[in-house]
Amino acid sequence: MKTLNHYVIYGTLITSAVNAQAAKTPAATIQNINAMNTEKLNNPIVKQAIDALQSGDKQAWFSLFTNDAQLFDDGNKMDFKTFFEKALGHERFTSIDKVEQNGLHLYGKFHSDQWGDFKTYFKFTIGAGNKISKLEIGQAG
Structure with a gap:
């Protein structure tokens, strides 16, 4: 029983320490941790995608892509659906x-939970019905 209580107390102490640090951090900073300025995005379809x-x-x-959308990663053809099923929620521009x-x-600068932080490019091709038909991504120099 002492071990169980120890973990509960330990967990409470960790939570208290995190909450104490959060109290010192301005609210705007906390809200903007994953936010990114998208003002430069002047194509409405690309903005929706980003x-x-x-x-x-x-x-x-x-929903923004054609059913047969093509994906090229550093020039290599990839399976669009499989790639982004794994990437979404784990990769983003910073x-x-x-x-x-x-x-x-x-x-821009990009973060991947798997690959870390690096510079990247996304090149969109918009086809019929204002759907994205091709996306080229890769590391930028």
């Missing part, structure tokens, strides 16, 4: 540094 990526919203993400080609090409 918003879905950032929030890990699979339904919103997949900043968007440059937008080109009428808002279809994005360059």
Whole structure:
């Protein structure tokens, strides 16, 4: 019984320490930990896609793409659906540094729970019905 009580007390102490640190951190900082400025995104379809990526919203993400959307990762053709089923909720931009080609090409810093932090590009191709038909992603220099 002492062991069980010890863990409960220990858990409470950890929670108290985390809450004490959070109390010292401005609320705006806490709210913006995963937020990112998307003002540079001037293509509404790309903005919707990045918003879905950032929030890990699979339904919103997949609804923006054609059924046969193509994905290329550093030039290698990948299975779009399988790739993003795994990636959504675990990968996101931390900043968007440059937008080109009428808002279809994005360059910025990226975080992947699996691969860490790196610079990346996303290049969208929008086809019929204003759906994304192709996405090229990869590490940017």
